Amino acid sequence: MKIRVEVTRRPEIADPQGTTIKRALHDLGHTDVTEVRVNKVFHLEVEGGSDTEIRDKVEEMCRQLLANPVLEDFEIELVP
Amino acid sequence: MTTAVVVFPGTNCEHDVVTAMTDLGGSARLVWHRKTDLDSYDSVVLPGGFAHGDALRTGAIARFSPIMEAVSRFADQGKPVVGICNGFQILCEAGLLPGALIANRDLSFICRYVDVEVTDTGTVLTNAAATGQRLRIPLNSYEGNWVDPTGEGRVVVKYTDDPNGSSERAAAVANDAGNVVGIMPHPERATDPLLGSTDGRAFLRSFLNSLVPA
Numbered sequence: 001m002k003i004r005v006e007v008t009r010r011p012e013i014a015d016p017q018g019t020t021i022k023r024a025l026h027d028l029g030h031t032d033v034t035e036v037r038v039n040k041v042f043h044l045e046v047e048g049g050s051d052t053e054i055r056d057k058v059e060e061m062c063r064q065l066l067a068n069p070v071l072e073d074f075e076i077e078l079v080p
Numbered sequence: 081m082t083t084a085v086v087v088f089p090g091t092n093c094e095h096d097v098v099t100a101m102t103d104l105g106g107s108a109r110l111v112w113h114r115k116t117d118l119d120s121y122d123s124v125v126l127p128g129g130f131a132h133g134d135a136l137r138t139g140a141i142a143r144f145s146p147i148m149e150a151v152s153r154f155a156d157q158g159k160p161v162v163g164i165c166n167g168f169q170i171l172c173e174a175g176l177l178p179g180a181l182i183a184n185r186d187l188s189f190i191c192r193y194v195d196v197e198v199t200d201t202g203t204v205l206t207n208a209a210a211t212g213q214r215l216r217i218p219l220n221s222y223e224g225n226w227v228d229p230t231g232e233g234r235v236v237v238k239y240t241d242d243p244n245g246s247s248e249r250a251a252a253v254a255n256d257a258g259n260v261v262g263i264m265p266h267p268e269r270a271t272d273p274l275l276g277s278t279d280g281r282a283f284l285r286s287f288l289n290s291l292v293p294a
Contacts, residue, residue: 013227014245016183065144068137068173070180070229 002079005042083108084121088131100268113145123160126167139173160204161260168262179228185245194219196251200236203258204290215279219265
């Protein structure tokens with residue numbers, strides 16, 4: 001089973017990389033860009049279990065390691 | 081009265097810490113991160129570097145190193161635990177200190193002396209300093225920007241300017257009990273006139289003071 005996990009920094013936490021990229025886009029003339037946020041995407045392959053079991057397992061992985069609960073949220077998508 | 085200086089794969093400031101502490105009359109020994117007990121030690125320093133290559137997030141992998149359970153027990157027991165630079169990042173990831181460290185505001189790796197001011201002397205890293213005392217020690221980090229969504233973190237040392245965007249200009253943060261402290265700049269690199277400053281001694285002396293049995 002392929003799983004896509006997207007980890008996003010919460011909106012209230014600064015994203016210095018996003019801010020710098022926005023500035024660069026403005027320098028290139030794309031002044032209509034008002035916000036840039038940089039997320040992380042993980043592509044996992046996990047064996048065994050039902051969809052629910054796999055989702056639970058990946059959720060545990062997110063809470064333990066893939067996301068930092070102080071800063072980040074995550075979204076799990078099972079890829080058919 | 082021996083301090084364990086933990087070495088993770090990628091740690092690179094461990095010898096600086098041992099040398100600086102030994103010069104000040106302390107006793108410190110290197111301890112590999114795969115060890116699971118710290119029974120022969122009474123305090124811990126997590127030194128700077130790039131533990132586990134900083135993969136994923138700084139400190140994210142290191143916090144699961146076998147030694148960290150023992151470090152966590154030390155913290156709970158009120159024993160002195162200090163993280164310097166990468167060690168600070170590891171303590172935050174481990175949940176032993178509040179907040180987290182993200183990339184510097186200007187996305188630059190900062191490597192220069194900074195002036196800091198001690199704002200809280202009730203911790204194992206600041207008890208030998210005076211409140212308001214200004215010290216000059218080197219900062220050497222990319223992820224030195226401390227964020228604290230709760231707004232309740234105990235900031236004990238502040239930058240006098242704002243080099244990296246850190247909340248409340250925090251250079252060092254402590255837990256409520258004051259026995260766990262993370263500091264972003266490097267006191268151990270400012271302990272000999274040859275290095276340009278000896279101001280780091282105030283922090284390391286505090287740490288050594290805290291080891292004297294009550």
